[in-house]
Amino acid sequence: MVAADLDVTVDLARSLLAEQHPDLADRPLRIVANGWDNVMVRLGDDLALRLPRRELGAQLMRNEHSVLPLLAPRLPVPVPAPVRVGTPSAALGYPWPWGVVRWADGVPAADVPVPERTAWAEQLAHVFVALHRPAPEDAPGNRFRGIPVGERQATFEDRLPLLPERLHRRARALWADAVSAPEYDGVAMWLHGDPHPANLVADGGRLAAVIDFGDVTSGDPASDLGAMWLTFDAEGRRRFRAVVDARARGGRGWDAGMWRRAQGWALLYTTICFSYPDTHPVMVGVGEHAMAQLLG
Numbered sequence: 001m002v003a004a005d006l007d008v009t010v011d012l013a014r015s016l017l018a019e020q021h022p023d024l025a026d027r028p029l030r031i032v033a034n035g036w037d038n039v040m041v042r043l044g045d046d047l048a049l050r051l052p053r054r055e056l057g058a059q060l061m062r063n064e065h066s067v068l069p070l071l072a073p074r075l076p077v078p079v080p081a082p083v084r085v086g087t088p089s090a091a092l093g094y095p096w097p098w099g100v101v102r103w104a105d106g107v108p109a110a111d112v113p114v115p116e117r118t119a120w121a122e123q124l125a126h127v128f129v130a131l132h133r134p135a136p137e138d139a140p141g142n143r144f145r146g147i148p149v150g151e152r153q154a155t156f157e158d159r160l161p162l163l164p165e166r167l168h169r170r171a172r173a174l175w176a177d178a179v180s181a182p183e184y185d186g187v188a189m190w191l192h193g194d195p196h197p198a199n200l201v202a203d204g205g206r207l208a209a210v211i212d213f214g215d216v217t218s219g220d221p222a223s224d225l226g227a228m229w230l231t232f233d234a235e236g237r238r239r240f241r242a243v244v245d246a247r248a249r250g251g252r253g254w255d256a257g258m259w260r261r262a263q264g265w266a267l268l269y270t271t272i273c274f275s276y277p278d279t280h281p282v283m284v285g286v287g288e289h290a291m292a293q294l295l296g
Helices: 010-020 055-074 114-131 149-162 165-180 227-231 234-251 256-273 281-295
Strands: 029-034 038-043 047-052 082-086 098-102 189-191 200-203 206-210 217-219
Touching (some): 010 038, 055 098, 055 114, 114 189, 149 165, 165 281, 256 281
Antiparallel strands (some): 029 038, 038 047, 189 217
8 A cells, every 4th residue: 555645755766767767867866845745856957857745646747747748838938848757666666657847947936025026927927828728628627726716615614714813804705705706607728726926936037937737627717817816916916917808818808707706716725825834834925925915
């Protein structure tokens, strides 16, 4: 039986390379990120390994491997489309698929002061405009993203106590407005699924990459657009929305209901940011910023 979480080490990464991609096995390796689902190991100067640490991460990896080769050519920034694919290894006791991707120079946007992110707000908007196109019926399913925001009521109620009590009344009012907005009745669009600032890579005044497409799915774009409040201040949001309003749906933009639902998604993400303060402290900072933007 496979453990719920595996300890992914540099030694394991090198052994997997030696077994399956031996021409890369002599490159320097170092762990650069430990996420909820995956570990990222830098491989030399220009590549990185993404290795699931649990079964959920493995399914997200399968999603990326199936979808990103299709989406990457249409997006205006680099994304982690696999340049090599790894398979489970019985000999090494590693049960999941893994991949080699291009390394993107930069830092997580969550580590960049919020006012400095405004420089690439329009760039991120263009990424969403390019991504939010009709998806096929066999796009990966996701019961947490792209659905009517009201279907996340139980999660909202469960996580609301993580916000200061003085904000609960305002939060409930914002949530109620989002839930009462007209439901999305358009074609299911491709969605990133989890575009918070820790999944955006910034390099100086530009957006260098959008990463971690494991939650990629289809549905209502509002669940992606909620990232606007997690990522930017008022000026950044103004620039971001101006591009989306001018370019989405072939220049028709989205209706007011889309942005009301997006604000509800932003509030939901904000509450979730406070769920794991010990293991993911960077997300607490994301949540504190978003809380001030939405409720302050």
